[in-house]
Amino acid sequence: MPVQDPWVRYLLAKRTVDDRALNLHVFRALQRVWSHIASDPPRIVELGAGIGTMVARLLDWGLLDRGEYLLLDLHPALREAGLPWLRTWAQERGWPFRVTGDSALLEGPRGVLTLRWRVEDVYAYAARAPAETVDLLLAHALLDLMDLPSLLPLLWRLLKPGGLAYFTLNFDAGTVFLPERPELDEDFLLDRYHASMDNRTIQGRPGGSSRTGRRLLEWAVAHPQVRVLAVGASDWAVLPTGEGAYPEDEAFFLAFILETVYDALRQDPQVSSEQAQIWYRTRMKDLEEGRLIYLAHQWDVLFQKVL
Ligand SMILES: C[S@@+](CC[C@H](N)C(=O)[O-])C[C@H]1O[C@@H](n2cnc3c(N)ncnc32)[C@H](O)[C@@H]1O
Incomplete structure (x- = not known):
């Protein structure tokens, strides 16, 4: 499928990076406890689901086989792009995929999963x-785009007692680009990039934090109705695998990340436009010449709502 929309292409390109990053200790803890707590049929809600790569992953990884899965996202274009992508993904596995209105029935080898989209x-x-x-x-x-203090209590209300929250890839103030280039003063620039996350407002609310991972853990420990079942790092690590080539569409993923950082730096009055431009050009050249390495520090957490 030719992918035109850069945001959709970014979400697709991110898939292989996320597959490597997701913490297996946390995922296995989810697998162990899931069959003990799931209702019949289980009800799953994904917030900010994008094009639906997570539901595909959880089916591929054998966690889900049936139930009702709601994909919630602010942007209708992601449903428009995600539905045909999921249909193709299901067809590749030989699984019937029937669309009716705003939902789809996916018949996997062990049951039927009803997918519903909500904008x-x-x-x-x-x-x-x-x-x-x-x-x-x-x-x-x-969650690093969200105002955790106002959102988390609302989310907790949705979970049935004993229900699980699997919150993954929660950024935590770690961005590294390599090779090291002291002339770029990159520590300063990346501090400013992180500050842009802390200062952002979205629709009048604080728009997230560069320290979302640790904030989530602090919140859980301060609330007796929340139990942390497992926690583990899920860092992104993107590097060329041989002769300067990046796997799958990960060169595009990296270009998108560089653009995102550059956008934040350009809007920061503490960063001169010349410094931001030199940084961007240098790192784009590193990417084009196949030597750029990108690391981002993130956490996965599995929570349970205490009975
Ligand atoms: C970084 S993307 C991640 C998408 C998807 N989870 C993935 O990893 O492929 C964040 C997603 O959250 C959605 N989003 C952001 N703010 C939202 C909000 N306030 N309500 C619903 N969705 C939101 C965006 O449209 C986007 O699809």
């Missing part, structure tokens, strides 16, 4: 959706 803001959904109905709540590469 809605996470806060609005979490405030109005019925309480204590969700078995598994997913948020993948999302």
Whole structure:
């Protein structure tokens, strides 16, 4: 499928990077406890689901086989792009995929999963959706865009007692580009990039934190109704695998990340436009010549709502 939209292409390119990064200790803890707590049929809600790569992954990795899966995202274009992508993905596995209105039935080898899409803001959904109905709540590469103190209590209300929250790829103030280039004063620039996450507002709310991973853990420990079942690092690591070539579409992923950092630096009055431009050109050249390495520090956490 030719992918035109850069954001959709980024989400697709991110898939292989995420597959490597997700913490297996945390995922295995989820696998162990899931069959003990899941309702029949299980109800799963994914917040900020993008094009649906997580549902595909959880089917491929054998966690899910049936139930009801809601894909919630603010942007209708992601459903438009995600639905045909998921259909193709299912066809490649020989699994029937039938679309009816705003939902699809996916017949896997062990059962039927009903997929539903909803275009809605996470806060609005979490405030109005019925309480204590969700078995598994997913948020993948999302929470660092959110105002955790206002969102987390709303999310907790949705989970049934004993229900699970599998929150993955929570950024935690670690960005590294290599090779080291002292002339770029990159520590300063990356501090400013992280500050842009801390200072961001989205629709009048704080738009996340560069320290989301640790904030999540602090929040859990301060709330007796939250139990942390497992935690582990899920760092992104992207590097050329041979002769300067990056796997799959990961060169595009890296270009997108460089562009994102550059955008933040350009808007920062503490960074001169010349310094931002030199940084961007140098790192793009590193990418084009196949020597750029990118690392980002993130955490995966599995929570349970205490009975
Ligand atoms: C970094 S992307 C991750 C997407 C997907 N989880 C993945 O990893 O492929 C964040 C997603 O959250 C969605 N999003 C951001 N803010 C949102 C909000 N307030 N309500 C619902 N979705 C939101 C975006 O549209 C985007 O699809």
